Amino acid sequence: MTAPIDFYFDFASPYGYLAATQIDGIAERHGRKVRWCPILLGAVFKVSGMKPVMEQPLRGDYLSHDAPRFARLLGVPMTMPAKVPLNGLAASRAYWWLEGRDPGKARDLAKAVYHAHWGEGRDMTTADQVAEAAGPLGIDAADLAAGIQDPVVKDRLRAETDEAIRRGVFGAPFFIVDGEAFWGADRLHQVEQWLARGGW
Amino acid sequence: MTAPIDFYFDFASPYGYLAATQIDGIAERHGRKVRWCPILLGAVFKVSGMKPVMEQPLRGDYLSHDAPRFARLLGVPMTMPAKVPLNGLAASRAYWWLEGRDPGKARDLAKAVYHAHWGEGRDMTTADQVAEAAGPLGIDAADLAAGIQDPVVKDRLRAETDEAIRRGVFGAPFFIVDGEAFWGADRLHQVEQWLARGGW
Numbered sequence: 001m002t003a004p005i006d007f008y009f010d011f012a013s014p015y016g017y018l019a020a021t022q023i024d025g026i027a028e029r030h031g032r033k034v035r036w037c038p039i040l041l042g043a044v045f046k047v048s049g050m051k052p053v054m055e056q057p058l059r060g061d062y063l064s065h066d067a068p069r070f071a072r073l074l075g076v077p078m079t080m081p082a083k084v085p086l087n088g089l090a091a092s093r094a095y096w097w098l099e100g101r102d103p104g105k106a107r108d109l110a111k112a113v114y115h116a117h118w119g120e121g122r123d124m125t126t127a128d129q130v131a132e133a134a135g136p137l138g139i140d141a142a143d144l145a146a147g148i149q150d151p152v153v154k155d156r157l158r159a160e161t162d163e164a165i166r167r168g169v170f171g172a173p174f175f176i177v178d179g180e181a182f183w184g185a186d187r188l189h190q191v192e193q194w195l196a197r198g199g200w
Numbered sequence: 201m202t203a204p205i206d207f208y209f210d211f212a213s214p215y216g217y218l219a220a221t222q223i224d225g226i227a228e229r230h231g232r233k234v235r236w237c238p239i240l241l242g243a244v245f246k247v248s249g250m251k252p253v254m255e256q257p258l259r260g261d262y263l264s265h266d267a268p269r270f271a272r273l274l275g276v277p278m279t280m281p282a283k284v285p286l287n288g289l290a291a292s293r294a295y296w297w298l299e300g301r302d303p304g305k306a307r308d309l310a311k312a313v314y315h316a317h318w319g320e321g322r323d324m325t326t327a328d329q330v331a332e333a334a335g336p337l338g339i340d341a342a343d344l345a346a347g348i349q350d351p352v353v354k355d356r357l358r359a360e361t362d363e364a365i366r367r368g369v370f371g372a373p374f375f376i377v378d379g380e381a382f383w384g385a386d387r388l389h390q391v392e393q394w395l396a397r398g399g400w
Contacts, residue, residue, distance in 0.1 A: 047257060049256055049257060056248055058248045058368050059248060059370045069380070181265070181266070184386065186389075189386075200273055
């Protein structure tokens with residue numbers, strides 16, 4: 001099969017960042033494309049009853065140690081941001097605004113935001129902060145600020161988040177490959193095996 | 201280093217079962233021993249604020265599909281039990297009772313209980329059911345029933361669970377290797393890499 005891999009993520013998730021540094025390479029090795037799909041996990045948690053990992057006793061401490069360790073294993077930079085969890089609303093809307101115009105550039109924006117937030121530890125809450133990360137891509141800050149206020153863009157983010165919940169997404173990163181769901185950056189290994197073998 | 205790997209698990213967890221089929225082999229390949237340590241996740245969840253996965257909307261459905269898929273990948277049998285989640289109190293106490301007498305046999309008991317529950321889908325709630333799984337190991341049912349009522353054994357299970365929480369265990373399976381914590385059967389890959397490289 002050659003259907004694209006659906007890659008659901010929230011900019012607030014360090015594991016989403018780690019997955020974002022790997023998923024395109026994995027897909028490419030197996031002749032696949034990836035559909036990048038930022039959503040807001042806050043809406044998902046209302047349905048699933050879960051809480052952000054960083055707000056959970058014990059699990060938050062684990063994450064603070066595990067995410068940088070995982071990053072070292074992958075050889076990608078990670079700097080824990082001073083301010084967590086990130087509210088990824090502006091960044092997610094910026095993605096969907098750009099995706100309607102230039103999907104390739106939207107993906108570059110997502111990577112730039114992830115890198116700025118989790119690679120460099122910078123806050124990415126506001127439209128200005130997102131625009132700063134997007135600057136090197138030739139994205140105009142005023143266009144971006146206007147774009148994320150567009151009702152069509154706001155609706156798109158809501159619709160993608162709702163559709164994710166309908167498809168069973170309960171966390172991030174979350175991958176759907178040929179109808180098979182895989183949750184977590186630590187499942188990239190299985191995603192790759194699934195692609196290599198065509199299932200098992 | 202040659203310190204044993206601490207392997208925390210709850211008999212109620214299918215991922216604990218999957219890990220239990222792998223961890224000794226991984227340790228052996230790297231000259232390590234494993235300290236098997238059944239605990240009661242219910243007590244852990246009281247601290248962490250988490251709920252059993254199977255009781256979480258969306259996540260429960262994922263687990264029902266994912267755990268058997270993971271088992272197929274590992275080539276181990278899995279039959280989803282009709283009755284979940286298991287109350288692993290009797291099985292866990294039986295383990296700690298036997299561990300004080302014959303640690304090797306206690307491990308065999310843990311494997312037998314896991315296999316009966318997750319490999320064959322049998323209920324393992326009662327002392328009688330645990331004794332039935334333990335029968336082929338030459339463990340006397342009356343001894344086992346008396347053992348799990350021993351206050352020393354009850355205290356041991358409580359103490360091991362408390363110690364797990366103190367060490368940051370918030371789910372199962374959970375591995376501690378040279379002071380490094382890894383959560384989840386999907387991290388066995390990283391546990392093995394950690395052992396092979398001596399860290400990274």
